[in-house]
Amino acid sequence: MEYRVHARRIDAHGSLAVAKEAEVTLDTDLAGRRDAMNPVELLLAALAACMLKGIERVTPMLSFQIGGAEVALEAIRQDAPPKLTLIRYEITVDSAETDQRLDLLHRNILKYGTISNTLSGAVPMEGTLTRKV
Structure with missing residues (x-):
């Protein structure tokens, strides 16, 4: 593509x-x-869109029941040379699926995401997928 x-x-x-x-x-x-949005915010928005699109792609394959999803992201930037040194994310899903199924969803979102795979090769990424309370 x-x-x-x-x-x-x-x-x-x-x-x-x-x-x-x-x-x-x-x-x-x-x-x-x-x-x-500035360039870093656009990059984070692209990552959020990638994760949300991944949810849309993966949930039918896994027969995963979901009522909604949100992604919150933050990036840490150093000044010299200017670059991102860390991206943190938190994916929150409205779902009654088991913790094991949530973990499976999380792994699949990261595994099949074009933007998440590209960025994780350049910038450390850490985050979680949790159930909406």
Whole structure:
């Protein structure tokens, strides 16, 4: 598969990325902006989307019953050289499945995720999958 995104600078305060018929405003302002995601936030959003899409892909194969899912992520960044040194995540699912089945879901989300596999090869990732209380 191939993926394509086109991005262009709008002005000193932001840029626009386009893929298919979707547009995302990018925070490329040196001062930052509250109404758009910066590059690290976009990376984390891509990872969250990958994990949520993995849930959608895996649950029918495992006959897994789920009422909902959420992903919370954070990244630790060093300044010199600028790079991420750790990504933490917490996947929360609304499900009555057993703990063993939750563990199976977690392993499958990570095993079959394009973004999670790519990032885990470059940045340490740690996290959990827990049941919504």
